[in-house]
Amino acid sequence: MFNLANFSLKLGNKEYPPLMVGGMGTNISTSRLVLAIEKLGGIAHLSDAMLPAVVDREFGTQFTKGKTFRFKQTIDQADKSEVKFDLNELREASKLYYKSVMERATGKGLVLVNCMEKLTMNDPIGTLKTRLNAALDAGIDGITMSAGLHLSSLKLLQENPRFNDALIGLVVSSSRALKLFLKRTSSIGRKLDYIIVEGPLAGGHLGFGEDWRSFSLSDIVKDVINVVKDEKLKTPVLGAGGIFNGNEAINFMKETGAQGVQVATRFTISQESGLPDAVKEQYIEAKEEEVVVNHASPTGYLMRMLKQSPGIQDNIRPNCESYGYMLSHGDCPYLKEFNESEKEKTKCCLCTHMRNYKIWTCGTTVSRLKEVTKKDGSGVWILPSAEEIFNDYCYGTSKK
Numbered sequence: 001m002f003n004l005a006n007f008s009l010k011l012g013n014k015e016y017p018p019l020m021v022g023g024m025g026t027n028i029s030t031s032r033l034v035l036a037i038e039k040l041g042g043i044a045h046l047s048d049a050m051l052p053a054v055v056d057r058e059f060g061t062q063f064t065k066g067k068t069f070r071f072k073q074t075i076d077q078a079d080k081s082e083v084k085f086d087l088n089e090l091r092e093a094s095k096l097y098y099k100s101v102m103e104r105a106t107g108k109g110l111v112l113v114n115c116m117e118k119l120t121m122n123d124p125i126g127t128l129k130t131r132l133n134a135a136l137d138a139g140i141d142g143i144t145m146s147a148g149l150h151l152s153s154l155k156l157l158q159e160n161p162r163f164n165d166a167l168i169g170l171v172v173s174s175s176r177a178l179k180l181f182l183k184r185t186s187s188i189g190r191k192l193d194y195i196i197v198e199g200p201l202a203g204g205h206l207g208f209g210e211d212w213r214s215f216s217l218s219d220i221v222k223d224v225i226n227v228v229k230d231e232k233l234k235t236p237v238l239g240a241g242g243i244f245n246g247n248e249a250i251n252f253m254k255e256t257g258a259q260g261v262q263v264a265t266r267f268t269i270s271q272e273s274g275l276p277d278a279v280k281e282q283y284i285e286a287k288e289e290e291v292v293v294n295h296a297s298p299t300g301y302l303m304r305m306l307k308q309s310p311g312i313q314d315n316i317r318p319n320c321e322s323y324g325y326m327l328s329h330g331d332c333p334y335l336k337e338f339n340e341s342e343k344e345k346t347k348c349c350l351c352t353h354m355r356n357y358k359i360w361t362c363g364t365t366v367s368r369l370k371e372v373t374k375k376d377g378s379g380v381w382i383l384p385s386a387e388e389i390f391n392d393y394c395y396g397t398s399k400k
């Protein structure tokens with residue numbers, strides 16, 4: 001039977017099913033989820049968002065507590081410019097996490113890490129350099145650079161002994177962003193191994209403005225493929241955002257010439273996803289009209305989420321000392337709003353709420369999850385395993 005597994009994606013000198021599971025922060029794409037896919041010969045992303053806090057939960061370390069204690073004098077101050085990660089600790093936390101994952105990987109598939117480049121802490125270059133290099137040092141198969149597109153990232157990795165053999169990919173939402181990246185990095189001479197085009201229907205942050213509805217993933221992918229050809233490159237291009245099953249993936253690849261797809265929303269409700277089960281039920285029961293794109297994230301990017309996410313209305317004290325990744329010079333828009341007014345806040349403390357699973361980000365297809373999920377005899381949703389979802393994408397032939 002004809003299905004997605006009939007196609008393949010060549011990365012390095014190996015071939016894989018043309019399906020990547022996207023990174024889902026904070027710790028929604030858990031190591032359990034990623035390893036379940038890797039074991040099947042698939043490709044999946046960890047997310048490095050708020051990794052020290054994730055490591056504390058999983059390994060009982062105290063990186064977050066230590067940082068809170070170190071900066072406790074700034075908790076009541078508006079200016080947080082002193083608050084920085086201890087780069088040695090950041091390196092230690094990252095290595096501990098990635099090593100433990102890579103020790104459990106089978107080598108059949110790929111474990112990649114999605115590095116959200118915009119997440120910095122009063123030291124963008126130092127923080128990013130530490131995070132990227134620690135991932136390679138710990139043996140991760142590859143890094144996907146996303147959100148914020150730091151044009152110096154390749155340079156930050158240049159000295160790493162694995163710079164040429166680990167996979168390095170990029171997420172873009174326009175051919176213009178890709179051109180800029182290629183232009184600025186051409187002198188480094190390191191080609192990208194893959195390019196993921198994230199369209200307007202994806203989960204998480206969006207690389208579009210208020211006019212996101214006027215863009216189509218297919219059109220952007222075609223434009224990006226043209227840039228790749230013009231540059232005489234052979235980099236595979238994948239599309240992401242709104243692709244719900246294997247049939248849709250095949251049709252999309254045929255229409256655009258993409259060599260694969262990246263998906264995420266269907267895996268949010270997998271048994272291995274980090275979301276609490278009660279939140280997974282909210283995802284399954286979500287209605288189309290409950291999915292909103294708003295300005296709640298202080299990053300400046302639009303974000304897609306369920307409008308009933310409890311974090312949206314929760315005006316908590318910013319938790320910069322513990323987990324915070326501030327965006328520039330000691331503040332972020334939420335911190336400013338929090339300090340300057342008592343009126344209703346339009347932004348939320350994303351760090352805290354993402355860590356506590358109170359912002360329910362999702363792609364547009366979240367409202368279709370109920371179509372592919374069953375209930376048991378007592379009316380409780382039966383959560384699928386990551387393997388079942390992966391196999392449905394790869395081997396499923398039904399249009400539903």
Ligand SMILES: Cc1cc2nc3c(=O)[nH]c(=O)nc-3n(C[C@H](O)[C@H](O)[C@H](O)COP(=O)(O)O)c2cc1C
Nearest residue numbers: 022023024025146202203204241242263264265363
């Ligand atoms: C719950 C969730 C969390 C996400 N978190 C991140 C993230 O931390 N970084 C990122 O670059 N993309 C993130 N994304 C985007 C996905 O990696 C992926 O590219 C996209 O959602 C694929 O589209 P789909 O969800 O319609 O399948 C997230 C998506 C979801 C659904």
